[in-house]
Amino acid sequence: MRASGAQSLPPGQADITSLLQPGANVVEIEYQAPIRNALIGAWREGDKRLRQFKKREGKLVPAGLCGPIQIIELDPQPVQEDKGR
Numbered sequence: 001m002r003a004s005g006a007q008s009l010p011p012g013q014a015d016i017t018s019l020l021q022p023g024a025n026v027v028e029i030e031y032q033a034p035i036r037n038a039l040i041g042a043w044r045e046g047d048k049r050l051r052q053f054k055k056r057e058g059k060l061v062p063a064g065l066c067g068p069i070q071i072i073e074l075d076p077q078p079v080q081e082d083k084g085r
Contacts, residue, residue, distance in 0.1 A: 001028070011066075027071065033063040 004014040016027065037060050043050040044057065 016071075029069055031065060034061045036061055037063055 002019050004016045004019055007014065019025075036056075039050055040053045040056055040060060043053040
């Protein structure tokens with residue numbers, strides 16, 4: 001598996017053209033919530049090392065997918081036929 005890159009702010013877009021092969025392809029999308037939310041959550045659960053997040057308890061960053069994932073063809077290239085045969 002090859003990675004196309006990471007997106008940190010919406011809307012996330014990635015050009016996967018160079019990763020696609022002729023025929024069927026499998027595309028996996030991995031999502032991870034912002035680390036800030038995890039740190040605030042750890043503070044709420046009692047991790048005293050993260051006390052700097054005490055004032056940020058109500059400031060979680062919205063996270064999650066904002067709709068269905070779409071794979072769209074932006075600039076289709078015509079298929080070159082071999083006219084020498």
